[in-house]
Amino acid sequence: MEADKVKEACAVVAMRCKQDVAQYIYYALRALQHRGQEASGIAVYSGGLKVKKGVGLVSDVMGPEDMDKLSGKVGIGHNYYSIKVSRPENIQPQSLKTGIGDIAIAHNGIIVNSQLIIAQLKKEGKLFLLESEEEAFIMRLTDTIRATDDIAKSIKTVCKELIGSYAFALLVNDRVFAIRDPYGIRPLCLGKLPDGKGFIAASESVALDVLGAEFIRDVMPGEAVEITEDGFKSINIGASINRAHCFFEWVYFARADSVIDGMSVYEARKRIGWRLAKEAPAIADVVMPIPDSGRAHAYGYALGSGIKMNEGLMKNRYIHRTFIMPTQDAREISVREKMNPVRAVVEGKRVVIVDDSIVRGTTMKKIVKMLRDAGATEVHVRIGSPPLISPCYLGIDMTNRDQFIADHRSIDDIRKEIGSDSLAYITIEGLVEALNFEKENLCLGCVTGEYPVNIPGERRRFQQTLEGFT
Ligand code: SF4
Known part of the structure; x- marks a missing residue:
């Protein structure tokens, strides 16, 4: 019963379509409302970033007039459950105008070493607005893309620095990605809209069902997937030998009609x-x-x-x-x-x-x-x-x-x-x-009391050496 339940901490959606994506993302987020009811948001790109987000359920935050304003064929969405929502600017997707263009991110999970990354960035002279892990990710990614001029390689480099759980939906200008941590702690799956209308990544398969989309597969642990006009392009960011799927997804968090990592x-x-x-x-x-x-x-x-x-x-x-x-x-x-x-x-x-x-x-x-x-x-x-x-x-x-x-x-x-x-x-x-x-x-x-990643002061499930990553 809700009053005595732990709360899930977010849903993410990433899409590329032949037509405007906002309405599809809206329905996908509504199907994932159980994963977060505190706040919601959509970011789309069409020559520039357009974002609509706010406190409340998806249908409280966005209406038909917003769909008209959110024109664009690539986009991401997010449902939020967090105590941090008391600061409205923390609502996701979070976005920044950077030297390499517009970047927006939606995140389900926790980056355990985010404070260290933020401290390092501050030492380098970076100014933060929110001091959030998502803002830090965007800053690191921007720097790396600037240095390499290669978005896929930069995603891999920055993800290697992260410890924790993440299912990301990421927009880098008009390119859209779905990224899952090396252990596959939080769920993320891929689907194809009917009649060749486009492609989607979402936290749970129910978001695909509601759009009539065909389930293609789960995003693999340690995989980033670029959603292109023709489908999906896989980028290996380094999976762990062992996975660490959150058992609670099956026990309580996920909707009963979802299929996660091959399991109903x-x-x-x-x-x-x-x-x-x-x-x-x-x-x-x-x-x-x-x-x-x-x-x-x-x-x-x-x-x-x-x-x-x-x-x-x-x-x-x-x-x-x-x-x-x-x-x-x-x-x-x-x-x-x-x-x-x-x-x-x-x-x-x-x-x-x-x-x-x-x-x-x-x-x-x-x-x-x-x-x-x-x-x-x-x-x-x-x-x-x-x-x-x-x-x-x-x-x-x-x-x-x-x-x-x-x-x-x-x-x-x-x-x-x-x-x-x-x-x-x-x-x-x-x-x-x-x-x-x-x-x-x-x-x-x-x-x-044993965790798959290093948590200060807690026991590790088993020792994982660097060689444990492929
Ligand atoms: S199984 Fe792991 S990820 Fe899931 S709720 Fe428990 S500690 Fe968190």
Whole structure:
């Protein structure tokens, strides 16, 4: 349930079309709205850069009149979730007029060593407006293109300096690129519009679906792709031997109808639920999802356990973010107005509720109580990710350990805290098996405390020497 969920940190889109791209990017961003609802923006190039961006959902920020103004056949787009959005100038795409022309960038991820890069650039006399990692990237790229007169080579050179996660959509004047970090931490895929209208790169395949575009392939880890009039031109920027796809994309972030790195998100969630039923069976009368996040996991749990699934919690789809009044009564009401039990399904029943993850546990505690108040005789909680114990430094909004209910607590302590009769999380082994990836090719940092890249003060997943890059 949204109130107790970590937030994704952005969607990117890059396109080249035979006609104006802005409207296509608009619809692609709307399909990716789940990845960021704080701000949105589009940048197109046609002899010069035109940018429209602002705070709010895509449809709040842009309307038909903006599409007319954003004429141009190449463009990029971005949806933003970030605390940094309190500074409107941080909204992406970020752009600069440089000595080699106009550059605009949209970024999903976090560059862990950005402060070092910014400090170095300042030493060289560069003046920053935002001190953002995107601004630093543009400055480094400009310098390198100036020195080499080769955009592709310059992208490779600058990306080699970055540590962290990135899926970039990049405009360099009228050339447009999609770039994925050496581990493939954040998703990025390529598609082809119908009737030869053009080509697209986007964070998830649902953005292609909405445009009727054909899925071509994922951008490979360590690959930059230039989107040309004829298709895609690949530039190897140096993949790692091992990948580190963020497991949370399949568990929660991505839309269930997306396919990421060859894996259907819906099927992955279903398999996680199935595995959870085998690892942590419950004697119960009904399996219920927490809507909407736990639906596919619950379906899998029902299949794996043989217990029928039923919708015992209804979500009010029209309540999104609300200001929560600072009184106890108001806090209780705020959960009940978002979700309400179906007494006919719950009363007199032993129920299993299934969700994808627990962060703070506050909402789960209220749901368990709500179900007991509605007459459930037993409430068993099953969770489709291992306990979250460690921050994410790679682009997801969970930045400190204190926010996790599982931090330094046993499963039984958490069970007591949320008030359920039993509680079980999927094991790391079970999760890896359900996702059908090698463990070495997944980022599991927030559930193991071991990260795929060097994070100051944290453990590295395994030592990667320079020879580890191809
Ligand atoms: S630390 Fe967790 S949320 Fe962050 S990238 Fe890794 S798996 Fe994803």
